Amino acid sequence: MANFFCGVDGGGTSCRARIVNDNGTVVGEAKTGSANILLGVELAMSSIQSAITQAAEQAGITDLSCISVGLALAGAEQKSAWLAFMSQPHPYQHMTLNTDGYGACMGAFNGENGAIVIAGTGSVGIVLQNGQQVVIGGREFPISDQGGGAVMGLRLIQQTLLAHDDLRPSSALSDYVFAHFNNDLDEIVSWSKTAKPRDYGQFSPKIFELAMQRDALAMELLQGSADDIERLILGLARKGASQIALMGSIGERIVAWLSPAAQSLLVEPKADAMAGALLMAHGNHNLYPLSR
Known part of the structure; x- marks a missing residue:
């Protein structure tokens, strides 16, 4: 069975999913609604699964268990929300979750050391150095996210x-x-x-x-x-x-x-947050360790 990788960039406004094959060729891409997990983990999962399903249909993929998914999502920095989201069942081969800022920084510097400020619906600053991340801001609207x-x-x-x-x-x-x-x-x-x-x-x-x-x-x-x-x-x-x-x-x-x-x-960034999420899909980039 062929293996596929899916990168998901999810924020307060929209959720984008991109699927590539083993060779890195894009075979499907889709966009749905909000995937900020602080607005509800079930709502975020619904948007994500809808985007992945639509992208998979474009690629002719009928068995979602062959897809490894990297999730770069707004709200993932809050540990309770992260754990609640990751406790939900899913049909994918593998799923790893980190923040939308982490995914954007991974994409911007192709997984190498670098720093980004992302200002969309919300905002965050992040530095990646040798696999370690330092985050400033990005503690969600309305108490943070200035510049968004x-x-x-x-x-x-x-x-x-x-x-x-x-x-x-x-x-x-x-x-x-x-x-x-x-x-x-x-x-x-x-x-x-x-x-x-x-x-x-x-x-x-x-x-x-x-x-x-x-x-x-x-x-x-x-x-x-x-x-x-x-x-x-x-x-x-x-x-x-x-x-x-x-x-x-x-x-x-x-x-x-x-x-x-x-x-x-x-x-200039080398690539976008979905490219970073695709890099995440190839390994374990979880922000927090799973207890199960």
């Missing part, structure tokens, strides 16, 4: 409410957000009671768009996120990192907002 889209969106909602109360000037961006909620303050408040990180993060494209049009609020928010990302970059440099890859949907677009000192530390 969810925190940016949360700040936007806060500033929109201030504008509504005439505590700061309104702008095209705050008007856009208020219109998004049908110009109903109560609707914003009700929405906030159940909003997930991806719900806050949905506003980041509009922030970038209006910042390019010199909207004052959009520029303020982008500069705040850039300052947060730069803090992570310089923090990694203090830990000995000389080359840092900036990754993620926010990170890739915010480079121009960073200082020259921070930009000088940046290098």
